[in-house]
Amino acid sequence: MVSIALLTTEHVSLHLDPLRTALSLVVDPIRYLVDLPSETAGRINYSIRSYSSLRDENKGLRETQLANQIRLLKYEALEKENIRLRALLENSYKLGEQVLIAELLSVNITPPYENIVVANKGTRFGVHPQQAVVDTNGIVGQVLRALPNSSEIMLITDPNHAIPVQVNRNGLLTIAVGTGELNRLKLPFLPDNADIRPGDLLITSGLGGTFPQGYPVAVVDAFDLPAGKQVTATPKAALDRNRELMIVWSNTKPITLSPDPLQSPEPKPEPAKTPAPLVIKDNANEQ
Amino acid sequence: MNNNYGFGQIIMTLILAMCLKIVPLPDMFALVNPDWVLLTLIYWALAIPDRVGIFHAWTFGLLTDVLTGRLIGQYALAYSLVIYLCLSLHRRLRQFPFVQQALFIFFCLLLSQLLLFFIKNIHSTAELKPTFWLPVLVGTLCWPLVYTVLRFVRLAKSIK
Numbered sequence: 001m002v003s004i005a006l007l008t009t010e011h012v013s014l015h016l017d018p019l020r021t022a023l024s025l026v027v028d029p030i031r032y033l034v035d036l037p038s039e040t041a042g043r044i045n046y047s048i049r050s051y052s053s054l055r056d057e058n059k060g061l062r063e064t065q066l067a068n069q070i071r072l073l074k075y076e077a078l079e080k081e082n083i084r085l086r087a088l089l090e091n092s093y094k095l096g097e098q099v100l101i102a103e104l105l106s107v108n109i110t111p112p113y114e115n116i117v118v119a120n121k122g123t124r125f126g127v128h129p130q131q132a133v134v135d136t137n138g139i140v141g142q143v144l145r146a147l148p149n150s151s152e153i154m155l156i157t158d159p160n161h162a163i164p165v166q167v168n169r170n171g172l173l174t175i176a177v178g179t180g181e182l183n184r185l186k187l188p189f190l191p192d193n194a195d196i197r198p199g200d201l202l203i204t205s206g207l208g209g210t211f212p213q214g215y216p217v218a219v220v221d222a223f224d225l226p227a228g229k230q231v232t233a234t235p236k237a238a239l240d241r242n243r244e245l246m247i248v249w250s251n252t253k254p255i256t257l258s259p260d261p262l263q264s265p266e267p268k269p270e271p272a273k274t275p276a277p278l279v280i281k282d283n284a285n286e287q
Numbered sequence: 288m289n290n291n292y293g294f295g296q297i298i299m300t301l302i303l304a305m306c307l308k309i310v311p312l313p314d315m316f317a318l319v320n321p322d323w324v325l326l327t328l329i330y331w332a333l334a335i336p337d338r339v340g341i342f343h344a345w346t347f348g349l350l351t352d353v354l355t356g357r358l359i360g361q362y363a364l365a366y367s368l369v370i371y372l373c374l375s376l377h378r379r380l381r382q383f384p385f386v387q388q389a390l391f392i393f394f395c396l397l398l399s400q401l402l403l404f405f406i407k408n409i410h411s412t413a414e415l416k417p418t419f420w421l422p423v424l425v426g427t428l429c430w431p432l433v434y435t436v437l438r439f440v441r442l443a444k445s446i447k
Contacts, residue, residue, distance in 0.1 A: 023353040027305075030354060034306050108311040113416070116356060145356060152356045 021123075024147040031118060031150060035105040099134070099246040100125055105150065106243075113180040115141075115155035119245055122149045130210050132248045138216040138236030139163065139204060140245055151247075155239055156217065157182055165217050166205035170195055173205055176218060176233060182240045185218050187231045198222040202233055212250040296444050297339060300327050300437060301347055305354055318418050321426030323433075324351055325366060325399055329392065330437045332373040333380055344370035361406045365399040372398075385431065393427040 102121040110116045121127055123146045131143040133153050141155040156163050157178040165176045165187075172195060176185040190196060200220040206213025218233035304323035312320060324347060331339035348363030355362070372395065373380070380391060400423055404415070 020353055020359060023350060027350050027354040030302065030305050031309065034310050038311070106311045107309040108317055110355065113418075118356075147353075 020145075021148060024149070028147065028149045031105055031107050032120075034107045035120075038106040098249045100127070100249070102127075102133075102151075102245050102247050104243050104245065113159065115158040115161075115178065115180065115182065115239075116144060117141075117153050117155065119151050119153055119247070120149070121247065122147045122151045124148055126249075127151050127247055132204075132211045132215075132250065134215055134246050134248055135237045135242045135244065137238060138218070139211060140237045140239060140242070142210055143247065153245070155182070156235060156237075157185060157239060163211060163217060164205045164207040165202040167196055167220075168201040168203050168216075169197075172196060173207070176202060179232075183234055185233045185235060187220075187233060190231055196220060196231060201236075212248060293335075293338075293441070293444055296440055297331055297343075300331075300440060301343075303327075305347075305351060308351070309354060319421040319425040321422045321429055322396060322399065324362075325369060325396065326392070326426060326430065326433045327437065328366060328370055329373050329395060330433055332370050333377050334437070334441055336374050336377045339370075340374060341367045341370050357403075358406065361403055364406075365402040368402065369395045369399050389427050389430050392430045393423065396423045396426045 100121060102119040102125075105118045105120055107118050119133075127143055127146045129143050129146055133140045133142060139156055141153045141158070141161070143151050144154040145152045154161050155178070156176070157180065159178050159180045161178040163176050164173070166173050174187050174194075175189050176187055179186050187196075198220055199222075202217045202220065204211040204213055204215045204217055216236045218235045221232045221234055223231050301324060304327040307323040308320070310320075311317075328339070328344050328347065331343070344366040345363045348366035349359065351357075351362040351366075352359050376391075380388060383391070400419065404419070
């Protein structure tokens with residue numbers, strides 16, 4: 001039958017993407033319709049908040065903004081220094097990322113043991129598959145499929161997802177695999193004598209090319225060494241609480257450093273801005 | 288009244304069923320959320336088999352595939368097979384008492400769930416958990432509800 005033909009076609013190739021795109025135009029309104037009640041609730045909640053609570057929030061935000069600004073100042077100096085040092089080592093420098101803020105739609109499209117969520121930005125905003133998705137605490141997942149008005153995001157805790165990571169303390173490389181539970185990752189590929197301790201921060205290693213390097217992923221849980229069981233980790237990102245996500249465009253083309261290294265990063269952010277119309281911030285990546 | 292095709296009503300109920308399928312629920316309820324689209328399709332196929340048939344099942348299966356981000360065609364395949372069964376047995380099924388009907392619905396839901404599981408297993412490893420049975424059981428329990436509501440819709444709009 002036709003459906004079997006469709007199944008096999010999509011299994012082996014990408015030729016059906018236009019069909020999916022067309023059908024998604026019919027189906028997307030349903031997703032937004034289901035999302036409507038919770039969105040309205042949020043909006044009402046927002047509009048009836050009292051003046052004083054808004055003022056307090058504003059004050060708090062201003063303080064964090066100030067603190068962040070100061071940290072950024074220092075960060076810029078560090079970045080320049082890093083570039084200089086890398087130029088000394090004749091190494092290349094990878095320029096940073098841009099982010100697009102997207103919001104989750106509160107729909108539940110998969111059975112509970114699969115962790116795939118839907119966000120409200122799609123190919124219209126330049127989103128494409130395999131982009132990394134982060135929140136303010138760490139890596140959330142990657143874009144699995146981008147439709148015109150929405151995109152499906154596979155969380156790092158999905159059982160079919162694996163992310164190359166690095167222990168921040170000593171640079172030990174390994175892979176973190178999802179378990180299906182929103183608060184657990186497992187590290188199945190560690191040798192018995194690996195130097196890993198409870199509380200270690202795992203960051204993305206940048207291997208594989210999907211995830212930009214240096215974002216926090218998870219913290220290693222307490223474990224019993226002699227038991228020989230798998231080491232697990234807790235994701236940094238608030239996977240079950242956040243509604244706002246950031247979809248990251250990473251500029252994967254490394255800049256080869258010229259003899260005048262301080263000039264090179266300056267002109268780059270401008271041309272990179274064009275693909276994403278709604279870019280709100282761009283910052284250079286560390287290393 | 289005799290040629291009231293009720294096209295709009297049928298589409299509306301199916302869209303409602305699709306909404307129910309993806310509505311966010313607490314974990315416990317999400318585990319047991321039955322396949323509303325299939326239940327609705329089965330009802331219409333039993334009630335007006337000359338108008339709702341495999342084509343409807345296939346189209347809405349395809350839409351459900353896109354809606355839930357699955358490989359295109361798997362819901363379409365499962366739904367059309369189940370609806371084919373319903374169509375070929377609808378005369379007998381209408382005579383059945385409720386319990387027997389529910390038993391048939393149980394096997395329909397099980398068939399669709401199994402097909403989806405097999406297809407999923409082909410392209411990525413899937414685990415067969417005890418929770419596999421819950422949507423099927425709850426779907427069977429929901430059948431009287433679906434039946435009553437849709438029958439009410441059908442009689443109110445006198446779709447024949």
